[in-house]
Each structure stands twice: as structure tokens, then as C-alpha cells.
Amino acid sequence: MAYIPTVESLDKIYDSSVLAFQGVRYNSLIEQFQTIYGFKPDFIARSPGRVNLIGEHIDYAGFGVFPMAIDRDVLMAVKMTDDDTNIRIANVNPKYPARELDYEGPSTIITIDSTELEWSNYFKCGYKGMLEHASFDKPKGMYILTDGNVPAGSGLSSSAAFVCCSALAVITGNQFKMSKNELVSIAMVAERNVGVNSGGMDQSASVFSEKGFALNVEFVPELKATPVPLPETHPKVAFVIANTLVVADKHVTAPRNYNLRVVETKIGAVTLSKYLGLPQKDTYKDVMDAYFAAKDIPPSEQMDEMLQLVEKAFTNKEGYTRAEMAELIGMDEDAMVKEYMTRFPVQTDLFRLYQRAVHVYGEAKRVIDFRGVCENPPSDASDVPKHLGDLMNESQESCAKLFNCSCPEIDEISKIAREAGAYGARLTGAGWGGCTVFLVAEDNVDSFIKEVKEKYYRKRFPDLSEAQLADAILATKPGSGSAVFKGF
Ligand code: NG1
Ligand code: MG
Numbered sequence: 001m002a003y004i005p006t007v008e009s010l011d012k013i014y015d016s017s018v019l020a021f022q023g024v025r026y027n028s029l030i031e032q033f034q035t036i037y038g039f040k041p042d043f044i045a046r047s048p049g050r051v052n053l054i055g056e057h058i059d060y061a062g063f064g065v066f067p068m069a070i071d072r073d074v075l076m077a078v079k080m081t082d083d084d085t086n087i088r089i090a091n092v093n094p095k096y097p098a099r100e101l102d103y104e105g106p107s108t109i110i111t112i113d114s115t116e117l118e119w120s121n122y123f124k125c126g127y128k129g130m131l132e133h134a135s136f137d138k139p140k141g142m143y144i145l146t147d148g149n150v151p152a153g154s155g156l157s158s159s160a161a162f163v164c165c166s167a168l169a170v171i172t173g174n175q176f177k178m179s180k181n182e183l184v185s186i187a188m189v190a191e192r193n194v195g196v197n198s199g200g201m202d203q204s205a206s207v208f209s210e211k212g213f214a215l216n217v218e219f220v221p222e223l224k225a226t227p228v229p230l231p232e233t234h235p236k237v238a239f240v241i242a243n244t245l246v247v248a249d250k251h252v253t254a255p256r257n258y259n260l261r262v263v264e265t266k267i268g269a270v271t272l273s274k275y276l277g278l279p280q281k282d283t284y285k286d287v288m289d290a291y292f293a294a295k296d297i298p299p300s301e302q303m304d305e306m307l308q309l310v311e312k313a314f315t316n317k318e319g320y321t322r323a324e325m326a327e328l329i330g331m332d333e334d335a336m337v338k339e340y341m342t343r344f345p346v347q348t349d350l351f352r353l354y355q356r357a358v359h360v361y362g363e364a365k366r367v368i369d370f371r372g373v374c375e376n377p378p379s380d381a382s383d384v385p386k387h388l389g390d391l392m393n394e395s396q397e398s399c400a401k402l403f404n405c406s407c408p409e410i411d412e413i414s415k416i417a418r419e420a421g422a423y424g425a426r427l428t429g430a431g432w433g434g435c436t437v438f439l440v441a442e443d444n445v446d447s448f449i450k451e452v453k454e455k456y457y458r459k460r461f462p463d464l465s466e467a468q469l470a471d472a473i474l475a476t477k478p479g480s481g482s483a484v485f486k487g488f
Contacts, residue, residue: 008483013046013211015477018071025147026075029092030488033077033145036090040488041077041145043172047165047482048073049150049157050205051241051437052428053214054395055367057403059199061265062285063364064218066228066371067201068478069209070156070241074148074165080173081141089123089144096120096146103131103139114195117251121194122159126166129190134176142173151471153247155429160202163191164482172484180207181223183482195344196250196258202429209481216371220285230478231374234381236442237388237423242452242473244409245461246433257405257432259344260351265360267340268314268353270329275313284360303365310357319350352404359402366391389423389439396426405431413456414438420451445475 014022026044033041048069055065085103096119104110109128112121123144131139146165150158164187171178184207188200204217204225213227250258266282273281273290281287284306291309292302316324326333373387396414400406406427413436414425422438429435440448453469464472 008485010485013480013483014071015211026485029075029077029145029147032092033079033143036145037079037088037143039079039143041079041143042486043078044485045076045078045165045169045172045482046073046485047161047168047206048209048479049161050202050209051156051239051435051476052201052205053239053437054370054391054426055201055363056395056399056427056429056431057261057265057405058284058360058363058367059201059217059219060262060283061269061360061364062220062283063360064216064367065201066214066216066367067205067209068214068239069205069481070150070476071479072150072156072161074146074150074158074161076165076169077145077147078169078173079143081143084141085139087123087127087142087144089120089142089146091119092145092147101127112193114193114251117249122162122191123166125190125193126163126168126187127170128193129163129186130167130170130174130176133182133186134174136174139170139174142169144169151243151435153249153434154243155248155427155431155434156241157202157206157429159194159196160187160191160198161206163187164203164206168482168484180482183207184223194251196254205481207482209479211478211480213478214374216367220283220289228371228374231377231384232381233377233384233388235385237385237439238442238445238475238477240417240422240438240440240445240449240452240473240475241428241435242413242417242438242456243435243471244407244413244433245457245472246407246409248430248433250430253432255345255347258430260346260348261356261403261405262344263340263346264351264353264356267325267329267336267351268357268360271325271353272310272313272357274329276309284357285364288361300365300368303361303368306361307358310354310361314354314357317354319352319354321350325351325353355402355404359398362398362402363395366395385423385439385441392424392426392437392439393418396424399427399431403431407432409433409460410436413452416452416455417448420448420455422448440475449473449475 049072050067052067087101090098099120109131112124152158167187184203187203208225210227216226218224269284273287278290326336410427417425417438424439428437
């Protein structure tokens, strides 16, 4: 089993181009820690954000996704103490005030008020998740200083980076031995404590990523992350991430978007399993597996067939009311609400089961195709960028039209990007704002970025400084996952 590396040198994590900057950042974190607390940290835990290349909103349907870690990350400098069980957590960013938290005993561990938008809640998620899984007499106290540079609410998984980093800090400080799989599984469930019914892509990408590789993360039959090298292409290509600067605040909007999509895909799966005469399943992946049980058919063909069945199963293409949906799955309406919409409440008039189902099976197929192009690229390397780009564009189209998770700004910047020469352009992460990702010829990256800056940012956000612009749109390479640094 792959255990979290306890000591990693910075140059293993970063290539030389970013190391100069990162080294300064680590040293400054240690210095600030000393200034605040009066002693040095024992270690620094780090977990990065991610960009999803393809496979949107299908992790919670049980299907594989294709993200990669980025250079932006969350760092936590930590000193442990046996004197008490308190947690003192501060942030180098003055926007996030220092907090003092306490361990509340083995049953509660720590109270999380998910109705409140509070930065330390994300630490609490990691803390609670870890301590629920460990048996010990008394956790150690902690002194923590955090420095995160993943833009928040932008679809680059600042939240998962934060929760994974917190979980890693708690494991390391309390000397729990734990595999990366366990860390991810716990962090994944733990993040639900802040009120978002999340899948597992972000935590997987943050923890498992390897420098130079994208990651195919699969969830069924068990969590599995396969590093996949990006193929040789002609011309050489790069991924550019651009933030629309529309902040998608999931904690406010989840009942109308993210959590609603989770409900629509779950109840859709129940509907489909019932239609096919299968035992009840609540993910589209489980429905497919049950339907094709023991038949040796390639997954992408299975997905094609599921797409045809979806056409027949969902006769109402407009959308279902709550009552209609309850009838569809043969459940009493109150019982259905209690089962699927109580812990994570949702708001809508119509549940668009059909559109979501078509998106899920189609997107799952695109992930397989994308990985296929990476692993078995067409013999002519000049065909590769178009292949990958087309899949990204189809994904965006499906997100916009079927899953309704795009927004006017994402549509606009994607169009600008394609006009500026991107092979593919799509939203990344949950959508409804946040970041987009483009596949661009490496030699054109500078002029491409310049053009998008002029046509999107200067027009919509004329007051942005150069520094803010540089933060909003940047080229990125697949970075490495979680690590712990010691010995300074
Ligand atoms: P963001 O909003 O980018 O963190 C969310 C989910 C993912 C996945 C994507 C959509 C969380 C923590 N993450 O990502 O699991 O479902 O949306 O593909 O909720
Ligand atoms: Mg998130």
C-alpha cells in the first residue's frame, strides 16, 4: 500500500521553475509561524487543488473521472503538544481570523455548524473525519498556521485541498498510520460535514496525483487512481486554466444546483433500475453493472446501450414534479423526501431526470475515450490535440445543455478561447461559475492568454490589476499530490 510520504524534498514536488518561488513561500511560512507562536513547526503538510480535464458531475454517479493536481495548494505548518487538546489555527491571509478550537470528547469530537460560512469548518472536517477513524485516548493539541493559494469557490477544489491537508496534518501529528486510500475515503465523507454532498474526485486528485501525470480516478468496485501520462502531440499542447471570476458559492446555492444534481442523478438511477427490472440501485454505474452483470462487453459499448435505454425509461423529457417522481420510483412522497432530500435539502419545481442521465452516461464514455487517446494515441501525433479537444468541447456542450451547470460567463470565455485557437474549452469542477480549462498549443500559450485577457477580462473586469489577471488565467502542468515535509 502506498503510504503518505513523510519526508519529501521540495524539488521532488516542484520543478525548478516554481521551486524558487515555493522555497520562499515555505520559509516565509516557517518564519511567520515562529513569530505568531514563538517556536518552530514540527512539519508542514501540503495538499494541492486540481483541475478536472474531463468527467464532470459523474463521480457521485460512480463513474471514473480524469483530473490532475495543479501547483496551487494548501500548506499547514504544525506543532503538536501533549499539554492540552486545543487547536490553535491561524491563516497567513488576514481575511481568515485565527481560531481556537477544542476537542469535545470521543463521541462529538468537534461541532461543525454547516449553516455558517466559516473557514475553520474545513479544518474541522478533516479533524473530525480522522479522529472518528482512529482509536486513541486523547488527541494531541495543535498549533497551526495555514497558507493556501488555491482560489476559493473557483472549481479548483480549494475546499478538498483544505480538508485533505487538515486530515493529513492530524494523521501526521498524531502518528496514525494510514494509506492514501484511507485518507481519501475519510476526507471525502468528511467534507460532507460542511453541507455539500460531494463525490470523491477532488480529494483523490489532491492526494494521489503524481507530477507529470493526469489521474484516472475510479470509484467502483473500489477507489482506484491510475496515473496516465499525457500523450505526445504535434504541436505540443498545454492546459490553460481561466477563472471566470464568477464565484460559485456552493454553500449558498447547493440546494438549487450541486445537491439538487446529486438527488436528480440518484433518483434517476433508482428509476432506471426499476424500469429495467433490477434490484434497486442509486447510482448510474451500479445500474449499468447490474444490467450487464457477467457479460463481457467493453464499458463504452455498455454506455451506448444505457443511453438508448434512458430514452425509453424517462418518458417525460420536460422534468418530473416531486409527486411524479415519487410515483415513478414507487415510493410515498414523504418517504422519498426523507430518504433523499433531508440531510441535503433541495429546491426546484421540476427534476430533470432525463437530461441528467444522458449527460452522465455520455460523459462517462468521454472519460474512457479521453484516456484511450492518452494511452493509445492515433499514430499521427497531429491528430491528438483535435481528438482531445473535441471530447472537451462535447463535455462542455453536455454540461451546458443537459446538466445545466454552465453559466453565461463560462459559455462566453469558452467561445473566446476557441476563437483564440484552443482545441478544447470547458468548465472544470462543479461549474455555475468558477474555472474553465483550455487545451492550447504550447507555442501559442502567451498570445492565447493575451487574447483571452483582452476579450474577456478587460471587457468584463476592467479594474483588475496585472497581478490579479496573472492569477486569473495561467498555464498549468500536472503537479504532485499530498506530502509532508519535515526536518527544518
Ligand atoms: P468543486 O465544486 O469543483 O469542488 C465538485 C465536487 C466533485 C465533483 C465536481 C463536479 C466537492 C468537494 N466536489 O467540485 O466531487 O462532483 O463538483 O464534477 O463537492
Ligand atoms: Mg470544492
